Amino acid sequence: MTLGILGPEVSWYLAVSAFLFATGALGVLLRRSPLIVLLSLEIMLNGANLALIAFARHQGNGAGQIFALAVMAVAASEVVVGLGLIVAISRRNLDLDVDKLRTLRG
Amino acid sequence: MVLAFDAGNTLVWIVWVVAAFACLGSGLAVVSFTNPFFSALALIGNLGALAVLYLLLSAEFVAAAQVLVYAGAVMVMFLFVIAYLGGRADAPWAGGPSWQQVGAIGAAGAILVEIVVAIGLKAGGRLSHQHEIHGSFGSPRMIGRLFLTDHLLAFEITSVVLLIAAIGGVILGSHSRKLAGEKTV
Numbered sequence: 048m049t050l051g052i053l054g055p056e057v058s059w060y061l062a063v064s065a066f067l068f069a070t071g072a073l074g075v076l077l078r079r080s081p082l083i084v085l086l087s088l089e090i091m092l093n094g095a096n097l098a099l100i101a102f103a104r105h106q107g108n109g110a111g112q113i114f115a116l117a118v119m120a121v122a123a124s125e126v127v128v129g130l131g132l133i134v135a136i137s138r139r140n141l142d143l144d145v146d147k148l149r150t151l152r153g
Numbered sequence: 154m155v156l157a158f159d160a161g162n163t164l165v166w167i168v169w170v171v172a173a174f175a176c177l178g179s180g181l182a183v184v185s186f187t188n189p190f191f192s193a194l195a196l197i198g199n200l201g202a203l204a205v206l207y208l209l210l211s212a213e214f215v216a217a218a219q220v221l222v223y224a225g226a227v228m229v230m231f232l233f234v235i236a237y238l239g240g241r242a243d244a245p246w247a248g249g250p251s252w253q254q255v256g257a258i259g260a261a262g263a264i265l266v267e268i269v270v271a272i273g274l275k276a277g278g279r280l281s282h283q284h285e286i287h288g289s290f291g292s293p294r295m296i297g298r299l300f301l302t303d304h305l306l307a308f309e310i311t312s313v314v315l316l317i318a319a320i321g322g323v324i325l326g327s328h329s330r331k332l333a334g335e336k337t338v
Contacts, residue, residue, distance in 0.1 A: 054165030054209060058280045061272055063173045063206070067180050069265035074184035076257035082189045082235060086196050089227075090180050093203055096215075104210040107284030109295050112215050113304045116296070119215075119222055120311045124318030126227050130234045131325035137238050 060101035067094030079144045081136070085129045092122045169209055175202035193231045200224045212291040 067090055074087025096115045103111025137143060175198060182195035200223045207216035289295055300308045 053162050054169050056281060057283060059169070059173075060206065060210065061280070062269075063176060065265055065268040065272070066177055068268060069261050070177070070180040070184055072264050073257060073261035076260055077184065077254060080189060082231075082238070083183070083192050086183050086189070086192050086231070089196060089223075090183060090199065093200065093223075097203060097206060100207055100210050100212045100215060103212070104286070104290075105280065105283050107286045107290070109290070109299050110304070112212050112291060112296060113299050113307065115212075115215050116218060116300075117307050117311050119218060120315055123222060123227055124314050126230060127318045127322040128325070130230060131322045134234060134237070135325050143238070 057101045057105040061098055064094045064097035064101065067091075067097065070094075079146050081129070081133050081143055081145055081148075084145060085126065085133075088125070088129075089122060092118055165209060168205065172202045172205040172209070175199075176206065189235050190232070193228060193235055196231075197224050197228050200228070210291075211286065214291055214293045214296045 071087045071089070071091030071094060074090065075084050078084055078087065096118055099111040099115045099118070103109060103115075133143065136148065141148065179195045179199040179202065183192045183199065186192045186195060200219060204216040204219045204224070207213075207219060
């Protein structure tokens with residue numbers, strides 16, 4: 048059984064993914080709380096994931112979905128390390144502000 | 154038959170429009186909420202809407218993994234940490250010189266324009282006709298077969314990355330506990 052595509056074409060999904068990526072980039076550049084910077088990074092990764100899956104559907108090839116799953120695993124790892132860093136920073140009573148955290152000496 | 158196809162097409166369009174606007178709106182909400190707790194809740198909505206879009210692109214397994222891994226595990230971790238730190242409000246427009254904020258908006262707009270131009274130049278004419286796919290496209294069977302044959306190296310590297318991240322999380326946690334103990338002594 049072969050299937051055509053119902054609904055919008057791949058370019059519509061790519062437009063959504065570009066907007067998501069730009070929204071996440073705006074959050075990363077604009078916000079100063081490291082928690083919200085991490086949340087915005089997740090939006091950027093998900094925008095990239097949506098583009099990968101849209102292209103996988105367009106090409107009829109599953110490799111894009113495999114790549115998206117690998118990105119998901121990397122995102123989970125990044126969240127673990129990022130949240131560990133944020134908790135370590137707050138335990139040293141430093142301000143949670145990416146503009147003030149300039150040196151690696153703490 | 155044609156009528157059924159049209160009805161299905163309209164239904165998919167309606168679902169797509171709702172999911173896409175929910176996705177974009179919750180993404181903007183994540184960036185603009187002052188309270189990190191509400192931002193995290195908006196991100197859960199964003200991930201759910203994205204899972205609907207994945208389903209429309211016949212990526213069933215990725216959609217299920219998205220809901221389980223992201224909206225389940227990762228966001229619970231986020232909410233735990235935000236609750237642990239206490240919801241410190243951080244207005245998106247407060248503090249910092251205004252040229253930084255204008256620069257941030259300009260840079261984000263530039264990234265958007267760059268993506269659109271790059272995709273339009275590279276693939277603009279070829280996006281309209283799509284390959285036909287089989288009914289099993291995106292099923293767990295296909296994903297599992299690809300992971301264990303063509304992409305075995307990526308599968309193994311992913312497991313190593315997760316292991317290293319787990320070790321890193323433990324090290325970060327134990328290190329800061331030692332520091333806190335030194336401070337109290």
